[in-house]
Amino acid sequence: MRLLVRHRLRRTRREGYVDRSEILDADEIRLGRGSDTELHLTDGRVLLHHATITLRDGVLEIAPDANGEIQQDGIPVPLATFDTAHTISVGPYDLTRLDDEEGCDAAIGIELTRPMGDAETDLRERLSTPLLGRRRTGWKLGGAVALVLLLLGVGVPLSTFFVSDDVAAPVSEAGTAELLRLAENLWVTDGVSRVHENLDRGCQACHTAPFAEVTNATCMDCHNTLTTHVDPHAKYNNKTKKNDCSACHQEHIGPDGMLPGVEITEAGCVTCHNGAINYADGSPLLKVASIAAHPPMTLPTPPASGLIFSHASHLVSEGMRSPEGGRKKLGCVDCHQSVNAGADMTLPGFESGCRSCHTLAFSPEDPTRRLPHGSVWKVQAEVDEFYAAVEAGDIKVTPLAASERRRLPGARPRAIVKPVPLPAAARAEAALSGPAVKGQCQTCHVLDEGTNAAEWDIVPVDAIHDWLSNARFDHGDHEGEASCSSCHAVATSQSVEDVAMPSIGTCLECHGSASDFPDVDSTCASCHEFHGELEQGASLEGHNGFATATTDTTPLARLAEILSDGKN
Numbered sequence: 001m002r003l004l005v006r007h008r009l010r011r012t013r014r015e016g017y018v019d020r021s022e023i024l025d026a027d028e029i030r031l032g033r034g035s036d037t038e039l040h041l042t043d044g045r046v047l048l049h050h051a052t053i054t055l056r057d058g059v060l061e062i063a064p065d066a067n068g069e070i071q072q073d074g075i076p077v078p079l080a081t082f083d084t085a086h087t088i089s090v091g092p093y094d095l096t097r098l099d100d101e102e103g104c105d106a107a108i109g110i111e112l113t114r115p116m117g118d119a120e121t122d123l124r125e126r127l128s129t130p131l132l133g134r135r136r137t138g139w140k141l142g143g144a145v146a147l148v149l150l151l152l153g154v155g156v157p158l159s160t161f162f163v164s165d166d167v168a169a170p171v172s173e174a175g176t177a178e179l180l181r182l183a184e185n186l187w188v189t190d191g192v193s194r195v196h197e198n199l200d201r202g203c204q205a206c207h208t209a210p211f212a213e214v215t216n217a218t219c220m221d222c223h224n225t226l227t228t229h230v231d232p233h234a235k236y237n238n239k240t241k242k243n244d245c246s247a248c249h250q251e252h253i254g255p256d257g258m259l260p261g262v263e264i265t266e267a268g269c270v271t272c273h274n275g276a277i278n279y280a281d282g283s284p285l286l287k288v289a290s291i292a293a294h295p296p297m298t299l300p301t302p303p304a305s306g307l308i309f310s311h312a313s314h315l316v317s318e319g320m321r322s323p324e325g326g327r328k329k330l331g332c333v334d335c336h337q338s339v340n341a342g343a344d345m346t347l348p349g350f351e352s353g354c355r356s357c358h359t360l361a362f363s364p365e366d367p368t369r370r371l372p373h374g375s376v377w378k379v380q381a382e383v384d385e386f387y388a389a390v391e392a393g394d395i396k397v398t399p400l401a402a403s404e405r406r407r408l409p410g411a412r413p414r415a416i417v418k419p420v421p422l423p424a425a426a427r428a429e430a431a432l433s434g435p436a437v438k439g440q441c442q443t444c445h446v447l448d449e450g451t452n453a454a455e456w457d458i459v460p461v462d463a464i465h466d467w468l469s470n471a472r473f474d475h476g477d478h479e480g481e482a483s484c485s486s487c488h489a490v491a492t493s494q495s496v497e498d499v500a501m502p503s504i505g506t507c508l509e510c511h512g513s514a515s516d517f518p519d520v521d522s523t524c525a526s527c528h529e530f531h532g533e534l535e536q537g538a539s540l541e542g543h544n545g546f547a548t549a550t551t552d553t554t555p556l557a558r559l560a561e562i563l564s565d566g567k568n
Contacts, residue, residue, distance in 0.1 A: 001055040003029055004107040005039060006098060023104065029053040031090055032065075043112065046091040053108075060097070060106045062088060069224060076220050082108060092116070193251060193258040206251070219245045226531045260530075266291055266513060269524040291522060292512045294504050299467055302497045306446050306459040311490040311498075323359050332484040342476035347463060358443070362436040365390060365397035371437065376457050383428045383437060391424040429454045467501050472527055481510075 007020045030037040034048035041050070050068040054061050060082040064070045071089040072080045080088050082097040089095070092114035098107040191197075199205040205222075206214045220226075229248075248260040248268075273288045286295045314320060319327035335348035348354065350373045360371040362383070369386060372378045389395040422430070431437050433453035441447065446459040478487075485491060487502040511522040 001025070001027060001029065001106075002104045003053065003055075004098075004101045004104040006107065006109045008109060008111040027054075030065075031062075032068075039110075041090070041093060043092050043116065045116075046093070051090055055105055060108075062090075062095070067224065069220070071217075076217060082106070189252045190254060190257075191252070194255050195258050196251065214246065214251075216244050229530055265523050290513050291524065292508065292516060294508065297468075297504050299499055299501055300464065302464055302499055303462045304459075305463055305496040306461040307496045308442075308444055308446060309496045311493040311500075313494075315491055320357065323357060328357070332488075332490075338475055342474040343472075344466075345475065354444075358440070360440060362431060362440065363397075366395065371440070376441075379437060379441070380432060383431050384424075387424040387427045387431070390427075391421075463496075467499075472525075472529055 003024045009018045031039045032050040033046045094113045096109045319329035322328040335353045336345040363369045448457040488500040
């Protein structure tokens with residue numbers, strides 16, 4: 001990537017700019033204060049390695065590093081795309097997209113818009129007060145205000161000691177008691193919650209500006225691994241709803257105040273989700289009145305897997321024929337194992353599952369010889385090397401017994417001529433184009449045919465690993481309560497592309513509102529990640545915002561990971 005960077009250094013007296021341009025040439029351009037970064041930013045508020053700029057498929061993107069933060073139009077985002085309509089902020093610097101220059105893939109402008117000196121000046125101006133100015137009137141006014149505060153803060157409490165107990169004025173006594181209570185608690189708050197009691201900077205850790213509410217950006221300074229629950233650009237039709245952390249997390253209300261309570265129960269979620277919420281792109285989020293009235297889900301369209309597989313043929317009641325003889329009855333756990341503490345199930349690997357039945361023996365001369373499971377070129381190399389070694393005598397094979405030839409009665413017997421063995425190349429080509437090799441691969445894989453029978457390749461394998469990326473589910477919680485077939489209808493599945501994920505109706509057979517299902521403690525947060533990622537593998541039907549299939553488009557990576565367990 002060849003990137004033109006135009007620095008705006010300072011403003012001139014005529015309101016112009018002094019620009020300095022540089023061209024950076026690298027696959028990835030790192031921004032930061034470190035000396036090893038390609039785009040060096042000197043301000044102390046920038047991390048050593050703050051963010052990285054990449055060019056993918058013609059789109060210029062920037063993403064923060066592990067502890068960095070970037071903002072798009074003032075809103076923290078995990079990834080931003082450069083365009084002329086938005087401004088991207090990296091610390092005190094603003095980055096904008098410029099018109100492309102000849103000889104460069106892209107061009108950006110960068111300017112230090114919030115210098116350290118300006119921030120200090122603004123702080124001093126906010127803290128200054130005209131009451132204590134140099135003029136005499138300022139001192140007089142300030143003294144009068146101080147005297148009034150002194151009388152209220154000290155005089156009123158002391159006056160209670162001189163009031164006679166014989167004066168009967170119940171209304172005045174009640175009013176005075178209330179006034180004193182308010183005066184006493186005016187600057188007193190409840191303690192911080194347990195999660196914040198060990199903050200090093202004390203109150204200033206959250207209250208960065210005097211007499212101002214704590215902002216989302218301040219919360220994200222520490223909780224930078226979380227994403228916001230709501231799209232930052234979402235708009236509520238109900239103006240009373242707040243799109244910030246304090247809508248659910250309240251501080252100074254007790255030791256457990258920061259832990260959300262009724263806000264994430266069914267009633268709390270429905271308060272928002274039963275109304276109209278519109279994303280920035282205009283796509284609607286369907287209304288949810290209750291768990292029992294949950295809208296149906298639409299799963300992403302599965303990609304062409306490149307595999308030929310039938311669950312139904314492997315789960316026959318009488319079992320499948322085994323290479324050792326007899327039949328072997330298979331179950332779901334023979335191919336799928338629980339991982340991630342029960343949240344996910346593994347896809348079957350060839351070496352750990354399929355090899356026990358599909359031995360890949362290919363040579364009648366040596367029945368113990370096995371084909372490797374992996375790239376086609378490895379298979380071809382194995383076959384070529386084997387028959388070349390047989391022809392050279394390096395591998396001793398048992399000769400095949402010649403078949404007896406029958407002759408007509410009375411005919412004179414003829415000598416049996418032993419057939420001349422075919423050359424190694426011809427034998428290898430016959431194996432690669434016949435049932436010994438090609439036929440075995442074609443049993444499970446879709447093939448890409450070549451110009452002749454021996455020249456073929458395997459269609460890349462693809463699969464969706466995570467269908468519901470923002471869902472919370474634990475197979476362990478369902479053990480003993482349900483079998484695999486209770487939720488996944490695979491007994492009649494004839495194709496890999498058959499989506500065997502259960503519908504929302506299957507879930508609602510056991511889960512629902514607390515009043516309807518008191519034995520199953522279910523809330524919306526029981527299944528939905530509250531702080532989820534923006535991209536997810538499934539969406540509510542009718543909602544296309546942030547709905548993308550979580551797939552890996554690298555065929556070789558998928559082949560190695562899914563079918564070869566990363567070994568071949």
